[in-house]
Every structure is written in structure tokens, then in C-alpha cells.
Amino acid sequence: MTQNTTPQPSAPSVIPSEQVREQAILPWKIAIRITLRGLKIRLGRSLITMSGVVLGIAFLMSVLTSEGLKSGLADESRTNTEVLRLFKLVEGELGSIPNHKIAVLVSRPITGRHRIRLMEKLASQADDGAICMYWTQPDTLTPATETAPGQTPFPPGKKFRFISDFQELCRDAHLLVLFDEEMPLLSTDTLAASLKLMAQPVVLDYYYGRYDLSGLQTIDPRIQYASLSYQMSPEEIVRAEKLNARNRARRIWITVISMLVTVIGIANAMLMSVTERIREIGTMKCLGALSGFVVKLFLIESFLLGVVGAVLGTAIGFLVPFVAYLLSAGTQMVVSSAPFGHIAIAGVQSAIAGTVLAIIAAIYPAIVAAKMVPADALRTNV
């Protein structure tokens, strides 16, 4: 008898129990090494499995992206129509934008598609320095005399002047734009007094009724007043709500279907890649692998395939519809309207979903196979 590695004890129990636990658990390092080598060796098969994940996630992501881009474009064109309506109104009153002083009351950096588009349009046509701003910083409520770095209420600063006195701001102005979202900065009386100083009191209101401007009209009959909050008739509201509901239902339906397609596609790819290796798992167990180690191998493998596949899928799923929209709707239009924030969130979500799904779909059969007695696993034919 030659037993070189393990000394043969004469006592009945041959299994050194402390040693067993120490040595049976293989470290992650070795598991990762084995997995990477396995992935490299079966590169072709791994790529096919991964392409299942890539396609699934790319499909989901492209649906989400094109939905986002489409609604962004719809918003943009609706906004443009609205801004154009207001602009026509202003032009109708003033004749033209150049040669007129424009006063803007603003309490915080201008956000929102409507406001930004309107300001862009005004800035593009007004004379240099013709747009004056009365800007109170929201924390101090003190009017700014000049813009503090990084605190500009509106990005392109070239054409703006800052005036710290509201009456001074309104003096000889032709158009007053009210962006006061935080709180009414001025009393109605001050507003009324200031409006009287204007050369031609045309007021665009973003207050949504915080000031009673209809009352002001009785003070000065010259006042032309328009609100950006488009007032819809009750029938229009009902129709819009119905349309909204239909669109939302359609969007949910498409998202759910594409999610299902993704889930089934990925689960199928991963399931196949594991079940065809059940005999291999049985063999490994015969060679002394613990179930935990086999599961560990598949966990690492499916994680790697899942992450790479999901990220790749997300990138493809974003780029394809994005480029398609760029070509069909025009770069300027798409870039300015795309809800990149939402698309980014959808991207992160689908990448995570893809990874998790890939892991679950691979780990479940791996656990089942690893728990089988080796005899059954070896008998399995796929």
C-alpha cells in the first residue's frame, strides 16, 4: 500500500473533520480563474449565450428609448406651437422685438421647456442689452445687481442686464415677462405702479394667477395680458385626457411585452447554457467539487455574461433608435428635445435588470443540478 498524500490511519474514521472544511471550500480567486478560463475556452458558446442577453436588453432599451424620444419630440413641437402663439401675440402688439426694451422678473434659474424656449426666442431677436432682469436670489430675496458666477438665471448672459430696482426695470419697457415661481415678490400695488411706467405694457405671465392681473387691466387699459398657461375648454380637457390615457396604456403595453420578450429570451439562453452542462456538473461533483463551488462558478460566469451583455445591449438599444431619430427628425430637434435624464434612468434600469435576470436564469438550474446526486446528474441527457 502506498498512500503518499494522506497518511492511512488505522482507526476507522479516515476523514479529518477540521481539515475537510478548510480544504473543501475553494476560494473565489480559483473560482474566478476557472470561470475566466472556461469562458475563454468556450468563447463561441459564451458569445451566443451573451448575444441572447444583448438582444433582449437591446430590444427593451430601444423600445424605451424610442418611446422617450417620441414623447420628447411631441412635447417639443407642442411647446413650439405654444411659444409661437405667444410670440405672435407679442409681435402683434409690439410690431417687432428689436428696438424694444424687455423686462423680466425672475426669482430663480429658469427651468422648463416653455420658459427656456420663450427666453431663447426673445434673446435671439432682441437687441444686445435690451433684455433686463430683476433677479432676486431665492435664499436672500435681495435683488442682484449683476450676475454672480454660476448663478445666472438664464445661461446665455450676453444680452442681459441686471437691474436691482423693479420700477427702474419697468420704466420705458415694452414687454414684461413674469417668472416668479417661489412667491409673489411684489405687492399688487407696486406692480400696478410699475406697469404705469412701461412704454407699452404687454405682460406675459408665468404666475398662473398668483397676481390678479385682470384687476390690473382696469387700472391701465393699455395693458395687454397673456398667460403661458394655456386654458383648455372642458371638452378639450376631456379629449386630451382620453388621448393621454390611451397613449399611456399603449406605452405600458409595449413596455410590458418587450420586458416579457427580454425575460424569456435571456432566461432561455442562460437555461440552455447551464442544462447542457449538467453532466459536466455531475462530473465535477465526482471529482470532489462541492455544490457551493459549482454554483459559485455559474454565478461568476452568469454575472460576467450578464453585465457585459446588458451593458452592450443597453448601448445598442439606445444608439439605434437615437441615430434613427437623428436622421429622421434632425439633430437639433432631437438633441434639444430628448429627455436624456429619463433615458439614462431607463438605461441603468435595463442594464441592472438584464444582469439580475441572467444571473437568476443561470443560477436556478445550476443549483438544481448541483444538488442532484452525481449519479443522476451523470445520467442526464440534454
Place this chain on the structure above:
Amino acid sequence: MPDTATALTDQEKRDVLHFTQKQEHRRVVARAQAVKKLYRMGKIEVHALRGVDLTVFAGEFLAIMGPSGSGKSTFFNMIGGLDKPSSGKVFIDEVDIAQLDAFELAWLRCRKIGYIFQSFNLIPVMTCLENVMLPMTFAGVTHEEAFERACEILRTVGLGHRLTHKPPQMSGGQQQRIAVARALANRPAIVLADEPTANLDMKTGADIIDLLVRLTKHMGVTVISATHDMKMLSMCNRVVWIRDGTCDRIEERKNIKIQVGEMTSATEGAHSH
């Protein structure tokens, strides 16, 4: 036998006989005690084993014979710790394997038992060398040492020149040599060979048997083999006949007459083909 690397010398053949004669005084390495196995296939119950008793001694070469469906493979799996009996006990090195937890069972399979299968069961994507290194990796052997040892064993089985080839590129005989090398990688006490020659032609099968006998005898390893192969029978010390899930009888090899691949003895109806 033209292949001198694998053929048995007369001395080795005498040694085999010597083991046979001395086996009564040897240590018991595996023991089956009233082992029963019941498979449920839907509503039908299949009694694969109806109570088998067997004692295997250290260093002997034991053949398990029996027609297909006799429960031979099932019994083989039981004694190798690959399956659990429905009732009865299996002891390996006097340890009841039913009492072992997953860790201990893995330890046992890893270091005490080497497996050789009919269909080789190599990991197809791993090279010859990696296949042999795998059980050593599981045993916690360092990469360098495993590499050295695997090379050495593969040279011994005559595959020193094909270390980086993958199993599918190799012939059945060569694949089974890898399997033999893998089974012996951790220097086990028992080698279980499940019809190791069934997928091979006569000549290759004979080579594998010679190799197996030569290596295991050299290392003092006990071999338990399920087989139909007459060549295998001629090499073994004892033959266990399994029939209808029971142990029909156990015979010393010297009591069986084997003539040119045919069997003429009191063993009626044991051949299944």
C-alpha cells in the same frame, strides 16, 4: 500484446494472483450492507436493488458483472458514493457514507475515490492537462504542483505528447487514458470504473485494462469495475454477479475458466449481449 508500454509482465500477473490469495487478511476498504434502491417512475416503483451485501478488500481488483437492468450500475453508484441507498448502508473506509455531510462527501470523492466512466465524462472544453489537474485543484493542491503531477501522470499513461489537446480531438482510447490519469490524480484508495472498455474496441479496451491494472497495482489501489469485458474478468481477483437487484454470487477468479474471450463455467446466463 505489441504495445509494451501497457502490457502486463509475467511478474505483474503473478502479483495479481498473489493479491487474490492474500485478500482474506487485508483491510476492508468498502462494504455494502443490505443495500436497497427503489426508483419511482411516476406510479411505478422499480426495485433496482433488493438487498446486496459485499465486502471489498484493500488492493483487490473486483469485477461487478450482470446483464443490463440487473441493478449493476445502481450498485456501482452506491458503493462509489455517487448515489444514496433507499435503505441499507454503504461503508467506505469504515465510514457510513449516509452519515457524511456534503463537505465530507466531497472530500471523500475527491481524495479517496477515483472514477472512470464508460463515456469518459471528461470536460470537453478543458485540455487534457486541465482535466487531470481539476481534481487536484479541488483537493487544494497548488497550481504548480498540480501541473507537475498532471504532466507526470499523463506521461505515465502515454499521453505526454498531447498535454494541450482537448478530449474531442482525441480517440476513445486516448480519452479513457486521460480519465484513468484523472482518476489517479489524487492517489485515491479506490478506483471505480463503470464499464471502462464498453465504448472502446477490443484492442484499445485491452490496453486500457492493462494500464489500469498496472497503475493501480503499483499504487496499491483497490479497483471496483462494472464490466462485460472478458479481458477485464481475466485480470480481476473476484467477480460479483448481480442479478435482478440481488447479489447472485461472488466467485474467486481462479474458479472461473475463461477461454479466448468466451466464458465456460458454472456461470450460466450471466452474459447479457
